[in-house]
Amino acid sequence: MNKYITDKLIEERLNKQGLSSEDSYGAEDEDADYKKLCEYYDFELIDTFNGRAEYFIYTETTADGYEVWVTTESDQGAVNVNEDVHYYDSDLNEVLCDQIRYGGGTIFVEDMEAYYVNDSMSTMFDNMIESIKAKIIVELEEEGYE
Numbered sequence: 173m174n175k176y177i178t179d180k181l182i183e184e185r186l187n188k189q190g191l192s193s194e195d196s197y198g199a200e201d202e203d204a205d206y207k208k209l210c211e212y213y214d215f216e217l218i219d220t221f222n223g224r225a226e227y228f229i230y231t232e233t234t235a236d237g238y239e240v241w242v243t244t245e246s247d248q249g250a251v252n253v254n255e256d257v258h259y260y261d262s263d264l265n266e267v268l269c270d271q272i273r274y275g276g277g278t279i280f281v282e283d284m285e286a287y288y289v290n291d292s293m294s295t296m297f298d299n300m301i302e303s304i305k306a307k308i309i310v311e312l313e314e315e316g317y318e
Contacts, residue, residue, distance in 0.1 A: 175317045177309060185308045186301070193305065197297035198290070205297055212300050214276040219284045226277035229264060232257075243267045264288040269295050 179193075186192055190208070197205050210216055218225060229243050241258040244251050251257065258264060265288040271279055272292065281289055 175315075177312050177317045181312065181317075182305055182308050185311075186304065189304065191301060191304065193301055195297070195301065197294040206293065209272075209293060209296055209300060212304075213272050213296065215272050216278045217281050217284065217289070218278060219281055221280055224278055225280035227271050227275060227279045229268065229280065230282035243271075261286065261288055265291045265295065268292040269299075272296050273299070 183193055195205070197209075227243070227245055229241065231239050232242055233239055238259075241261050241264055242251055242256055243258065243264065244256040258267070264286075268279070268281070268288060269292050273296070283289070
């Protein structure tokens with residue numbers, strides 16, 4: 173008798189891990205979702221500089237009064253203007269997601285309430301669910317499911 177991989181079976185396995193494909197970030201318990209993300213991607217966001225961050229996202233004001241966003245690995249002022257300075261904060265969602273996905277660690281974010289932080293958490297939560305679903309499918313195939 174053949175055993176088939178179904179959405180219901182995948183959902184049951186997700187539920188065993190305290191997750192659901194129906195979840196969206198912050199829908200029921202944002203703190204719990206944040207903790208799951210931190211564990212999965214091995215990162216932490218902080219908004220108080222304490223000298224222990226590996227990555228920094230903050231604002232600076234230019235000499236002529238414009239606000240720019242700086243994203244850098246350096247807390248010593250070694251900023252690459254071409255790569256680390258963003259004129260628009262709309263770029264920060266992708267930068268933060270990349271840092272969480274590929275860099276992890278402690279990330280200093282000057283404004284935790286900024287929309288790009290929440291957007292990044294939502295994006296990464298969705299990515300986490302999809303990644304876990306893919307792992308579940310591999311496990312099911314190893315167990316003889318088709």
